[in-house]
Amino acid sequence: MKTLLRGLLAAFLLTAFALPATSAFARDKVVYHIDDAEHQALAALRNIRNQLDTAPDTDVVVVAHSQGVDFLMESYKDAATVGPLISALRARGVKFEVCELTLKLRKLKKDQFVLDADFTPSGVVELTRLQQKGYAYIKP
Template identity: 90%
Template sequence: MKTLLRGLLAAFLFTAFAAPATQAFARDKVVYHINDAEQQALAALRNVRNQLDTVPDTDVVVVAHAKGVDFLMENYKDAATVGPLISALHARGVKFEVCEITMKQRNLKKDQFVLDADFTPSGVVEITRLQQKGYAYIKP
């Protein structure tokens, strides 16, 4: 009987205290969803910068599709404004993912994008996958 009680107490203590401790040490993970560069890109980049300034070890992925890919293109009209932010954030570990479905639909090529851009077969699938992996979803 004592052995059973000790086992139950140990299981209770492990459940009560080990799980919260594990969660307390988990890294923050965030996916930013951009589908309209004009309306969202600059605000998103500033939000990402603020997030990393507050919690530097956050894993951040910016996923762009539809009109959202424009800010990652070399010839973007506001490249002088967003370019330095993209480079600085990429240097801090932020991943920028461009939707290849969008590229195909708009007849865009990989060499039209900034060097800091990576590519994913589908932007919405990538967002879904990241959320399933525990990434918080933010749409600026």
């Protein structure tokens, strides 16, 4: 009986102290959803910069689809403004994912995009998967 009680007490103590310790070391994870570059991109990039300035260990992924992919194109009208922000954020570990379905529908080519861009088969599916993995969702 004493052995059983000791075992239960040990299990309780491990559970009580292990859970808070695990969450204390968990990194914040955020996915930014951009589907309208003209109205969202610059604000999103500034928000991400501010977030990383405050919480530098945050994992950030930007998923762009539809008209949102434009700010990652080399020919973007505000490339001089967003380009340096994109590069600086990429250097801090931010991932920029471009929807390949959008490329197909809009007849765009991967070589039209900045080198900092990665590609995902479907932006909407990527948003879903990241949220299922615990990423907080932000749409600027």
